[in-house]
Structures are given as structure tokens and as C-alpha cells.
Amino acid sequence: MALGPRLDLRQSQSLVMTPQLQQAIKLLALSNLEIETFIGEALESNPLLEAGEVSREAGDDAPDAVADGDTPPDAPTSDELMLAGGGEGDAPLDLDPAALDIDRDTGDWSAAPGSGGGEDGPDISEHGDVEADLAAHLETQVGPAAPNVRTAFIARHIIGLLDDAGYLAASLRDLASDLNVPLAEAEAALELVQSLDPTGVGARSLAECLALQAKEADRxxxxxxxxxxxxxxxxxxxxxxxxxxxxxxxxxxxxxLGELRSYDPKPGLKFARSDSAPVTPDVLIRASSETGWDIQLNQATLPRLIINREYYVELRGGCTDKQSKGWLSEKLADANWLVKALDQRQKTILKVASEIVKQQDGFFRRGVSELKPLTLAKVAEAIEMHESTVSRVTSNKYLHCERGTFELKYFFTSGVGGGADGEGASAEAVKARIKALTDAEDPKKILSDDKLVELLKAEGFDLARRTVAKYREAIGIGSSVQRRRQKKLESI
Known part of the structure; x- marks a missing residue:
């Protein structure tokens, strides 16, 4: 065999991730707001695209608008790329059920003042604009109440140092030193701030906050x-x-004690702004007598795009050189791809949501106690998609049913304990049961963690004591000692 350079012709097949297919995969994980931004940019850069009404003739999951002859040659879908190994670097989302729980205010008077936490958050549909934050509310009162301009200036500086709960964490002596004013003037300015509405702001401790309110009530x-x-x-x-x-x-x-309970330990929180945007569900579910569940995409969130065929014909008639024709063909291909990619995204969301509803039928019928352990892999196997695709689809997507609005990731929970059916129980179901047991406990016979383990085991939940304690703390339920104190306070 001769050694030396030579030319060979070989044939091979390979799957290549084109930029468009990479973008199609990314579209799956985008939220509604991000999709709107993406479409807005596409409308600005592509003259053949325009916003339009969605056609309902082909069904709820039909593409927004695809003209005949506009569909480009079939290309591998994003899920086919996953199956071929295109998504090797994409690990499934780490689902921590405990992170989905909402912290509850236990009413413990020994809580550190000024923390700004522990309050129940507003309902998912109750996010509203606040007229003014705490600082703005207080500053409007300073001018009329201040005896002179100098005191007003120091008072406004103090207002700027208050935390969300209305507490002053800074040392008054350090504040006076920073402003180069006598301590007496700083104290006078603080007294001015403490006289403003709401009563209790400007306090340096919980005791001082409650004392200000007691003085206001003449108690x-x-x-x-x-x-x-x-x-x-x-x-x-x-x-x-x-x-x-x-x-x-x-x-x-x-x-x-009754008087104390009527006071607000964190008076500034009522003016706290919420940075959370209102949640618009992607999927709507309602009971149906015929099929069990009617599952639809929320039409209000669907992208509305059409390809302006008339404008394309007009532009094509004016293209006289090869470069112009190439540019126009490229814009048409981009428009076709985007319409097809958005349609595929919608169908994939609907497919995943339908399987979730099928797997968690008990939850939708009877509540969180029937929530079953569920993994991304199980749903992916059922709908014959890659696990990473399901992970993307469930990210930043919400489902609305009679029980409320939930992120799709909420329905993926780990299994704990050895249930009677051998499949274990959902962590969320266990938490719901722990809450029900503690809510119903006799104030004179507070349930210890060991007793909770015993009661749960009798119901088919085989859990270790440390697991029960972890879930109890995750949902904001105090220890047996803390609950005994709290219920003793409530009984007085």
C-alpha cells in the first residue's frame, strides 16, 4: 500500500443544529412576556410578518396562519434533535417541592423586628399597583409637620434609611455624626418621623414600635x-x-394581650411594592361531562402572526437583481419558520399539559391530598418526547383550573414514604396532611413530631421523624412547643 496524500469521496449522514432549530428549542422555554418581546423584534425586522387575529377554523391548536405553499421543507423538530443527542448538555430542571411553599406569619412576637418577611403574599390574581411607597407617603407629611427646614432635612434622611417594615436599623448617634448635626437635633427629627402615619414607623425595636402605637391609642x-x-x-x-x-x-x-394583638408589628409593609408581574395562565382546564376534562390553550396568550402574502407579491415584482430576490426569499423563509415554530410550541405545551392532567387526575378532582409523585421522565416517556423538552415546556408556564393557578412544575413532586399502593406519596400531599392534622389538634394535646409520624403511618405514609419535621417547617408550622405557646395566647 502506497503512502502519500490522496483524495477520497465519502458519504455520511449527520444531524446538524441550524441556528433556526436552536432558536426553536429556546422558544419552548420562553415565558409569555418573553415570547411577546421576541415576536415584537421579529415584526420590526421582517416586513412580511404582521400581527393578526388567530384563525379558529382549524381548531384550538392550529397554527395562527400558514398560507398554502409557504411551509419550508420538513426539518427535524426540536424533539427529534433531543432524541438524536442534540440536548445532551441540558439537564432537567431541579424541582424542589419545598421551594413552592408559601411562608406563613406565625404571629410570634419574638420575631426579629424589621425583617420585612413572614407576611402572607397576595393571591396570584391580586397584584395591584400601590399608590405610593412608604418613603413617598412619609415625605409628603414631613413639610407641614416639621418646625423648621433643618429638622425636615434630617427627617427626610431618616426616612431614606427605613427598611420595608418601617424600622430604623441605623444608629442615631452615627446618623448625627454623618450629617454633622447635634444628637439632640437627630433625636428631634426621629421624633418627628415617629409622629407620622402609619403609627410605629421609625421605631428601632419591636417594643418601641408597639409602644408608639400604644401611646397613640392612649393605652x-x-x-x-x-x-x-x-x-x-x-x-x-x-x-x-x-x-x-x-x-x-x-x-x-x-x-x-388583646390590645397588643390589634397593633401592627410591621407598619411599613402595607406600603411595600410588589415587583411580581400578574400571572396569565397558558393553559385553561375545566370539567367536561363528555371527556372528563376540557383542556385548551389560553387564546389571550397565543402569538398572533400572519404572513402578508400580498406584500410579498408586491415586493417580488419589484426585485430586479439577484441580491434583492435573495433577501426577499430569506425573509419569507424566516417568516415561515417562525409561524411553524410558534405552532409547534403551542402544540407541545398542550400535549404536555394534557398528560399532566391525565397523571394528576386525582388532584383536579379532589385536591392536593391526591397529588401523586411525578417526574419529567415519566411524562416524557408517555408523550414520546425528550425529557429536556418537557423540562423546557414546564418552565414559566401556568395552568388555571377550578382550584387556582399553578405553574406546570408544581405537579412534578418527589415521592416519599411507602403508600398502600406501593408508589409512595407526593411530598405536597404529605405537607397538606400535616397541616390538616396540626390545624385540627386539641390545644391541650399538641401533636409532637413523633405523634405526627404515628398518625401519618396509620394513613399509609411511612415517613421518618426528620422528614416530617422538615416538611412541617417548610410549610411554616412551628414545633409543638411553639404551637402550644401560640394557642395558649389565642385562648386568653
Whole structure:
């Protein structure tokens, strides 16, 4: 065999990720807002595309508008690329069910002041604009209330240092040093801020915040002063000791606690702005007597694009050189691809959502207690798609049903315990059951974690004590000691 350079002809097949197919894959993971931005940019760059109404003649999952003869030659779909190995670097989303839980305010008076957390968030459909934030609300009151311009200036500086809950964390002495003013003037300015609405802002501790509100209500007597100075004992539930220190009887002590409960420990939060945008569901589900569930894409969120054929013919008639014709052909191909890619995205979302509803039928009929363990791989196998495709589809997509609006990822939960059916139970179902047990517990017989384990095991949930404790803390339920104190406070 001779050694030397030579030319050979060989035939081989390979699957290439074109820029358009890469973009089609990325479209699956985009949220509604991102899709709108993407389409807006496409409308600006492609004169053949225009926004239009969606045709319903071909069905709910039909393309928005595809003219005959506009469809380019068949190309591998994004899912085919995944199956061929095009998505090797795309790991499925890490689903942490605990991260989906909403923190609850336990009402523990010993909570650190000014943290700004622990409040129940607004409902998913109740995000509204706030007229003014806390700083703006306070600054409008400073001018008329300030005795002079100098005090008003220091007061506005203090307002700028308040946290979301309305507390002043900075040292007043350091503040006076930074502004190069006497400490007495800084104290006068702080007193001015503390006189503004809402009552309690400008406080440097929880006790001071409650004291300001007690003074406003004309309830700041020596007994209340002692009670506020011993909030740590109140948090521990040492009522007998507190009654002795305050020198009050049971009736007066109960009246003082009732007064405290009427105060706002975080007065600034009512002016806190929410940066969360309103959620518009992508999929709508309602019960149907014929098919069980009627699953539709939300028409309000579907992209509305059409290809302006008349304008294309007009432009083509004016193209006299090869370069102009090439540019026009490229724009037509881009427009065809975008319409097809958006249609594929819609169909994929509907397909994944339909399988989720099928797998979690019990949840939609009876609630979270029937939520089953579900993985991306199980859904991907059922609909014959790649796991990474399902991961993209469930990202930033929402489903609305009679029970509320949920992100599609909510329905993918890990399995825990050994249920009677051998499949285990959903972590969300276990959390819901723990909450139900603690809500119904006798205030005189608070359930310990060991008792919760025993009760759950009797219902088919075989869980370790540390697992129960982890889920209990994840949904904002305190320990048995904390719940005993809280319910003791409520009973007074």
C-alpha cells in the first residue's frame, strides 16, 4: 500500500443544529412576556410578518396562519434533535417541592423586628399597583409637620434609611455624626418621623414600635410599659410571671394581650411594592361531562402572526437583481419558520399539559391530598418526547383550573414514604396532611413530631421523624412547643 496524500469521496449522514432549530428549542422555554418581546423584534425586522387575529377554523391548536405553499421543507423538530443527542448538555430542571411553599406569619412576637418577611403574599390574581411607597407617603407629611427646614432635612434622611417594615436599623448617634448635626437635633427629627402615619414607623425595636402605637391609642400605662419591656417572656408563654411583674389580674392581662394583638408589628409593609408581574395562565382546564376534562390553550396568550402574502407579491415584482430576490426569499423563509415554530410550541405545551392532567387526575378532582409523585421522565416517556423538552415546556408556564393557578412544575413532586399502593406519596400531599392534622389538634394535646409520624403511618405514609419535621417547617408550622405557646395566647 502506497503512502502519500490522496483524495477520497465519502458519504455520511449527520444531524446538524441550524441556528433556526436552536432558536426553536429556546422558544419552548420562553415565558409569555418573553415570547411577546421576541415576536415584537421579529415584526420590526421582517416586513412580511404582521400581527393578526388567530384563525379558529382549524381548531384550538392550529397554527395562527400558514398560507398554502409557504411551509419550508420538513426539518427535524426540536424533539427529534433531543432524541438524536442534540440536548445532551441540558439537564432537567431541579424541582424542589419545598421551594413552592408559601411562608406563613406565625404571629410570634419574638420575631426579629424589621425583617420585612413572614407576611402572607397576595393571591396570584391580586397584584395591584400601590399608590405610593412608604418613603413617598412619609415625605409628603414631613413639610407641614416639621418646625423648621433643618429638622425636615434630617427627617427626610431618616426616612431614606427605613427598611420595608418601617424600622430604623441605623444608629442615631452615627446618623448625627454623618450629617454633622447635634444628637439632640437627630433625636428631634426621629421624633418627628415617629409622629407620622402609619403609627410605629421609625421605631428601632419591636417594643418601641408597639409602644408608639400604644401611646397613640392612649393605652401606654405603667403596666403596658412593663409588658412591652418583657416581650421575651411573652414569647415563651410565661404568663404567670408576666402577671406578677405587671401586677395585674387575669382579666387585665387578657385585655392587655388583646390590645397588643390589634397593633401592627410591621407598619411599613402595607406600603411595600410588589415587583411580581400578574400571572396569565397558558393553559385553561375545566370539567367536561363528555371527556372528563376540557383542556385548551389560553387564546389571550397565543402569538398572533400572519404572513402578508400580498406584500410579498408586491415586493417580488419589484426585485430586479439577484441580491434583492435573495433577501426577499430569506425573509419569507424566516417568516415561515417562525409561524411553524410558534405552532409547534403551542402544540407541545398542550400535549404536555394534557398528560399532566391525565397523571394528576386525582388532584383536579379532589385536591392536593391526591397529588401523586411525578417526574419529567415519566411524562416524557408517555408523550414520546425528550425529557429536556418537557423540562423546557414546564418552565414559566401556568395552568388555571377550578382550584387556582399553578405553574406546570408544581405537579412534578418527589415521592416519599411507602403508600398502600406501593408508589409512595407526593411530598405536597404529605405537607397538606400535616397541616390538616396540626390545624385540627386539641390545644391541650399538641401533636409532637413523633405523634405526627404515628398518625401519618396509620394513613399509609411511612415517613421518618426528620422528614416530617422538615416538611412541617417548610410549610411554616412551628414545633409543638411553639404551637402550644401560640394557642395558649389565642385562648386568653
Amino acid at each position: 401606654y400605662d405603667p403596666c403596658m410599659e412593663v409588658l412591652l419591656a418583657n416581650l421575651d417572656l411573652l414569647a415563651k408563654g410565661s404568663f404567670a410571671q408576666l402577671k406578677r411583674i405587671c401586677d395585674v389580674d387575669d382579666e387585665d392581662f387578657a385585655d392587655m
